[in-house]
Amino acid sequence: xxxxxxxxxxxxxxxxxxxxxxxxxxxxxxxxxxxxxxxxxxxxxxxxxxxxxxxxxxxxxxxxxxxxxxxxxxxxxxxxxxxxxxxxxxxxxxxxxxxxxxxxxxxxxxxxxxxxxxxxxxxxxxxxxxxxxxxxxxxxxxxxxxxxxxxxxxxxxxxxxxxxxxxxxxxxxxxxxxxxxxxxxxxxxxxxxxxxxxxxxxxxxxxxxxxxxxxxxxxxxxxxxxxxxxxxxxxxxxxxxxxxxxxxxxxxxxxxxxxxxxxxxxxxxxxxxxxxxxxxxxxxxxxxxxxxxxxxxxxxx
Amino acid sequence: xxxxxxxxxxxxxxxxxxxxxxxxxxxxxxxxxxxxxxxxxxxxxxxxxxxxxxxxxxxxxxxxxxxxxxxxxxxxxxxxxxxxxxxxxxxxxxxxxxxxxxxxxxxxxxxxxxxxxxxxxxxxxxxxxxxxxxxxxxxxxxxxxxxxxxxxxxxxxxxxxxxxxxxxxxxxxxxxxxxxxxxxxxxxxxxxxxxxxxxxxxxxxxxxxxxxxxxxxxxxxxxxxxxxxxxxxxxxxxxxxxxxxxxxxxxxxxxxxxxxxxxxxxxxxxxxxxxxxxxxxxxxxxxxxxxxxxxxx
Numbered sequence: 001x002x003x004x005x006x007x008x009x010x011x012x013x014x015x016x017x018x019x020x021x022x023x024x025x026x027x028x029x030x031x032x033x034x035x036x037x038x039x040x041x042x043x044x045x046x047x048x049x050x051x052x053x054x055x056x057x058x059x060x061x062x063x064x065x066x067x068x069x070x071x072x073x074x075x076x077x078x079x080x081x082x083x084x085x086x087x088x089x090x091x092x093x094x095x096x097x098x099x100x101x102x103x104x105x106x107x108x109x110x111x112x113x114x115x116x117x118x119x120x121x122x123x124x125x126x127x128x129x130x131x132x133x134x135x136x137x138x139x140x141x142x143x144x145x146x147x148x149x150x151x152x153x154x155x156x157x158x159x160x161x162x163x164x165x166x167x168x169x170x171x172x173x174x175x176x177x178x179x180x181x182x183x184x185x186x187x188x189x190x191x192x193x194x195x196x197x198x199x200x201x202x203x204x205x206x207x208x209x210x211x212x213x214x215x216x217x218x219x220x221x222x223x224x225x226x227x228x229x230x231x232x233x234x235x236x237x238x239x240x241x242x243x244x245x246x247x248x249x250x251x252x253x254x255x256x257x258x259x260x261x262x263x264x265x266x267x268x269x270x271x272x273x274x275x276x277x278x279x280x281x282x283x284x285x286x287x288x289x290x291x292x293x294x295x296x297x298x299x300x301x
Numbered sequence: 302x303x304x305x306x307x308x309x310x311x312x313x314x315x316x317x318x319x320x321x322x323x324x325x326x327x328x329x330x331x332x333x334x335x336x337x338x339x340x341x342x343x344x345x346x347x348x349x350x351x352x353x354x355x356x357x358x359x360x361x362x363x364x365x366x367x368x369x370x371x372x373x374x375x376x377x378x379x380x381x382x383x384x385x386x387x388x389x390x391x392x393x394x395x396x397x398x399x400x401x402x403x404x405x406x407x408x409x410x411x412x413x414x415x416x417x418x419x420x421x422x423x424x425x426x427x428x429x430x431x432x433x434x435x436x437x438x439x440x441x442x443x444x445x446x447x448x449x450x451x452x453x454x455x456x457x458x459x460x461x462x463x464x465x466x467x468x469x470x471x472x473x474x475x476x477x478x479x480x481x482x483x484x485x486x487x488x489x490x491x492x493x494x495x496x497x498x499x500x501x502x503x504x505x506x507x508x509x510x511x512x513x514x515x516x517x518x519x520x521x522x523x524x525x526x527x528x529x530x531x532x533x534x535x536x537x538x539x540x541x542x543x544x545x546x547x548x549x550x551x552x553x554x555x556x557x558x559x560x561x562x563x564x565x566x567x568x569x570x571x572x573x574x575x576x577x578x579x580x581x582x583x584x585x586x587x588x589x590x591x592x593x594x595x596x597x598x
Contacts, residue, residue: 052388054332055405088505089358096365103341103368106375110334113386125372132369149508 010084014073014217017224017246021216021253028254029185032261036188037215039197045204054111061108061199062210068100069217076224077151079234079241090151091139094225098181101218102128105190105199108211112202116195124190126268130275131180131187137283138177141170141290142229145299151225155233157300164230166299169286171230173279178222179260180271183215186263187271223253312353320346328475330402331395332387337375339402341367355503358511 025038075090077083109120146157164171180187191198227248234241323343344367351360379385515523
């Protein structure tokens with residue numbers, strides 16, 4: 001009974017947050033050259049498919065992507081003891097299950113068997129390789145200071161001071177890699193107009209809605225995890241926890257999307273270059289700085 | 302049995318099915334892409350079994366490694382195989398299992414009449430891969446169509462020169478070997494006298510324990526693995542460095558370097574005069590040559 005209630009609460013939160021993101025994002029991107037994922041979904045469009053789509057993979061794509069975000073919302077904390085499931089390895093679990101979105105993109109893109117759509121797979125994998133290492137490094141700073149992988153513990157460790165104050169480098173790193181993980185500008189290569197909007201160019205109806213839900217929820221989850229890791233999660237004066245969590249999540253989302261739209265779009269090759277030449281060294285430096293801070297006794301004890 | 306025990310049992314059955322069916326599908330499907338995805342599914346099923354055994358960190362690590370790793374591996378398979386989508390081979394005579402795991406790839410008997418539709422669809426996919434010449438694909442598709450038209454029974458035919466990666470004469474021996482090994486493992490499982498049952502409750506902070514062990518007891522193994530990976534990265538950087546022939550022009554120059562270069566006199570054909578023009582005056586002499594030609598006409 002308790003389990004069913006928690007599951008229901010998590011799904012309700014995810015649904016509300018996804019709808020909010022869906023409505024909010026096009027407004028944030030109104031000045032952007034290319035909207036990418038946030039472009040309107042053509043549910044009734046006739047989509048050209050090659051003659052031999054791999055129908056099972058084609059349908060499995062959006063299902064897997066939605067499953068990934070549904071699993072990921074389980075560890076997002078909304079208040080004191082108000083978390084669907086406080087896993088001991090919560091943050092790591094979050095990174096892993098969001099990979100199912102990439103897997104879904106690959107299956108859906110390949111299965112459609114249209115040239116542009118198959119490109120989604122190649123470009124998406126390149127983007128995965130680009131962001132996965134710096135993303136882990138962006139998480140590690142917060143994990144080191146909190147001394148735990150549990151999202152609830154990480155929030156509690158920020159009772160005195162938010163980690164964004166102690167680790168500004170890690171926060172910026174998270175903003176960049178989070179945008180990469182969410183396929184938002186300037187990192188929307190797998191959804192760019194150059195390849196006809198990626199999977200959106202080859203799917204309509206339920207599949208298109210599934211993709212849109214998965215991508216909106218991914219942006220929300222990335223922003224929520226950013227709020228948990230660096231902005232103190234649900235902590236805040238006067239207002240109750242869930243409200244603070246929503247405020248911080250959407251504030252961070254606006255910052256990320258608005259900031260990302262200021263930059264020129266990057267190709268996958270450029271992303272890999274950025275990842276290996278800038279983000280990964282910066283992440284390693286951040287780990288060193290955080291380690292030194294911990295040794296000096298700064299931060300939560 | 303309590304509800305928890307039933308749920309656990311059901312989860313075991315589902316995950317074990319995913320692991321076994323994934324492995325079977327990997328070996329029998331006609332699509333290289335699906336084959337990789339089935340292998341990934343099999344590993345994810347095993348990871349689910351790990352999680353069921355309270356080794357959640359290990360299970361999640363396995364999922365993370367295999368999603369990323371398999372997607373990259375499939376990418377390379379697609380780049381180097383002739384028919385990664387399997388739409389050519391899916392029209393062939395297939396056994397029941399192969400048919401099952403190739404469902405949705407093509408329309409079975411309808412494929413027989415329209416043998417070339419598979420090739421068209423496949424050309425789309427290959428166009429994305431960019432690794433194949435299109436005429437080549439067209440040729441292969443044509444052969445495919447002809448074969449279907451000529452004979453319904455493909456079992457006895459030799460398609461050695463078509464490089465059908467999934468159809469190999471060794472398949473039955475491999476299957477036999479797999480059955481023998483599997484029977485051996487099950488026999489070990491049954492004949493083993495008693496399994497030790499630990500009453501230790503699993504540690505919810507398993508990540509901390511694993512990390513502590515990696516940094517103390519297994520530090521040598523951990524650090525040597527790190528060194529190995531570092532050397533691997535050095536090797537990759539060394540191989541991928543821009544060498545003496547970084548672009549196509551430089552490579553062409555390298556290839557043609559063995560031929561004797563054309564004598565310089567032929568560049569600017571001197572008319573009448575036996576003197577070789579100086580480099581600075583060369584363009585001028587070319588101009589004059591053109592003027593001469595004009596006069597001649």
